[in-house]
Amino acid sequence: MSAIEFKDVCRTFRRDGKDLLILDRINLTVADKEFVAIVGPSGCGKTTCMRMAAGLEFPSTGTVSVSGKQVIEPGPDRAVVFQQFALFPWKSVHENIDFGLRAKGLPETERQKIIAHYIGLMNLKGYESAFPHQLSGGMQQRVAIARAYALDPEALLMDEPFGALDAQTRVVMQEELVKLARKNPRTVLFITHAVEEAVYLADRVVIMTSRPGKVKEILDIKSVRETENWDQHQKIEDVMDLASFVHLRSRIWKSLREEHAGDH
Amino acid sequence: MFVGSRLSTVLLVLAAMIVLWYVATTITGLVGPARLPQPLEVWQSFVAIATDGYGNGRLHQHVLHSLKLVAMGFTVAVCVGVPLGLWMGHSRRAEALINPTFLLLRPIPPLAWIPLAIVWLGLGDAAKILVIFVAAFVPSVINSYTGVRNIDKPVLEAARMLGIRRFSFVREVLVPGSLPMIFTGLRLSLQASWTTLVAAELIGALYGLGSILNQAAQDIYPAMIMVAMIFVGICGATTTWLLGQVEARAMPWRHERALQ
Known part of the structure; x- marks a missing residue:
């Protein structure tokens, strides 16, 4: 299909x-x-x-x-990655990725596993508690991509x-x-x-x-x-x-x- | 280091002003005592009102009374105004419903409400709280409304894309996104509260900083007028500083420095 x-x-x-x-x-x-x-x-x-x-x-x-x-x-x-990143400035890297997972109602342990996986994959280790404005543009977009992939969407x-x-x-x-x-x-x-x-x-x-x-x-x-x-x-x-x-x-x-x- | 040097600058400027005041009034007599009281007189008036009292009470009673009125009027205004502003910012329907009334009420100066407040609620505290409420309400609404409208559109779209709904949306997107402007509104509201309080207390108040001003004017007692004015300044500055402390704690993401 x-x-x-x-x-x-x-x-x-x-x-x-x-x-x-x-x-x-x-x-x-x-x-x-x-x-x-x-x-x-x-x-x-x-x-x-x-x-x-x-x-x-x-x-x-x-x-x-x-x-x-x-x-x-x-x-x-249908996860979107926006040109201007569209991260939540008041949420840390970890919280930004977690936000959609929480909205999906996933249990805590599963969420932590998914977040850790994509933080590793997108080279964001060590920046989990940083706020978006503390990161470079490239790193912010990595967070946005991690956030989108973590949703496990049918389409990106x-x-x-x-x-x-x-x-x-x-x-x-x-x-x-x-x-x-x-x-x-x-x-x-x-x-x-x-x-x-x-x-x-x-x-x-x-x-x-x-x-x-x-x-x-x-x-x-x-x-x-x-x-x-x-x-x-x-x-x-x-x-x-x-x-x-x-x-x-x-x-x-x-x-x-x-x-x-x-x-x- | 920075805070320390800033504080010492403030103290230095204050000291210089007092010295200048002293020179102008006491040493040279350039400014006559009918125009501006001497520092010593003001100090004596301060001691008098602090220990023996003036105009129905001692200084701390007046200050506490004024603080109480400001706190009540300001708190009610913020608790009603901020949610209303957020709602107007978020919902076109709410904006269409409320905005016309608001646009009409907005240009009326808060002090113009004093006669009506007295007619409705008499000369007591309730009328003064109402006037403070009216003054503080407007900046809270407008700035919260602007705060919502200033949230980046992609951020709102991202929230919808992530499936953020209702309570979580309000608490984790709408409010934090508008928070910088909400606090701008709170600061303006607080300022308006103090301005209005003094004006409201000028009319038929038993206690409060405004009542001291009124009483001292009738007694032609410039030194006491200055004591009251200085304490209005101190109270306003202190509450604004407190609000600044709350603001810094409420938005930690704005104060973290860039990494690397």
């Missing part, structure tokens, strides 16, 4: 008394445990797609469903999660997310405008047109990654030097470039 399904999704905004079409008949399915990245020019509605899967916004027509259930509200089965929705980080931190986080995603496969919908990031992380990359956003094309990355064995390389720059990677990246670039040209 497909984990996330967009069926004929249109979205219009009302602006200055006029209906503005943002998303035009989006049809997209993300398979169970599949990592799908959406790239597109800014304003194409890719973030709106993610927010509709999260239940933070709703389609004007069409349906969005996760695990066969139509999305009608936000919930812990990430909205440019590394967009607010500096270049070095972003690379480290991308490598860590790849490790996490390979070790711990989940259904992920990942929104980004960074082409390399999409190719490096995703199983499939969805390219969107500029507004009104449509699905322009979908590229299969996973088959290339597996035949060329990208995962034998530890570092992102080694993968990015591979001819197969360069080829995919420039294909997506060209496709996006056409969209920008269409703006003018």
Whole structure:
């Protein structure tokens, strides 16, 4: 069964008394445990797609469903990682991760086990009692990712999660997310405008047109990654030097470039 | 170190002011005794009111009485105003319901309520508490309301995503998220309480710092007026300092330093 399904999704905004079409008949399915990245020019509605899967916004027509259930509200089965981290500043790292687990009603011992697991996995050991503002941006986003994974969601929705980080931190986080995603496969919908990031992380990359956003094309990355064995390389720059990677990246670039040209 | 040096600065400035005062009134006589009493006179008035009493009571009775009125008016205002402000900030419906009334009442100065308070409740403490309540209520509501509206939208969305509901949402998201602004409101409310108290006590009060001011004005007793003014200042500063201590303890996450 497909984990996330967009069926004929249109979205219009009302602006200055006029209906503005943002998303035009989006049809997209993300398979169970599949990592799908959406790239597109800014304003194409890719973030709106993610927010509709999260239940933070709703389609004007069409349906969005996760695990066969139509999305009608936000919930812990669809964990979101926000660009601006959206941690609770008044809660420690430990409490931030624990908050959703408590809301799910998990027993204390199980919660402690889950928290310890993700604190270890995201290299947050020793920072359990720190408050978010005491941490660097990269560490804050690790907490947010740990919080999302700890919920054990049916789908993870990430909205440019590394967009607010500096270049070095972003690379480290991308490598860590790849490790996490390979070790711990989940259904992920990942929104980004960074082409390399999409190719490096995703199983499939969805390219969107500029507004009104449509699905322009979908590229299969996973088959290339597996035949060329990208995962034998530890570092992102080694993968990015591979001819197969360069080829995919420039294909997506060209496709996006056409969209920008269409703006003018 | 820092606290110590700040305290000594405060003491130094205070000492300098007293010296200046002494020079201007006692040594040079630049400012006549009808305008500004000499430090020694003020001290003698202080001793007089502290030991023998003035205007129906000794100093500590007046101070305690004023403190009691402020505490009651302020507490009631905060207990009603903060939840109301939080509710208005959180619910559009509550805002639509309450805000028009509030916008209308807001520009009325608290002191304008004194006549009505007297008509309703007489010249006793109840009327004064009502006026203090009115004065302290407005900043509590407005700032709590603003506090909720200032919470980062993604943080609220994250709470919904995590499935945080009702009581837990109010206690662990709404209140702590608005707390910085709530405390801004409390500080303004406290200030307004003291301002209003003195004004309310100017009219027909038996005890209280305002009643000393009133009595001393009638007796043309500038030194006693200054004693009362100084004690209004001391009381206001002390309660504000206490509130600051509560604030620091209520929001430990704002005071921890960055790591590394």
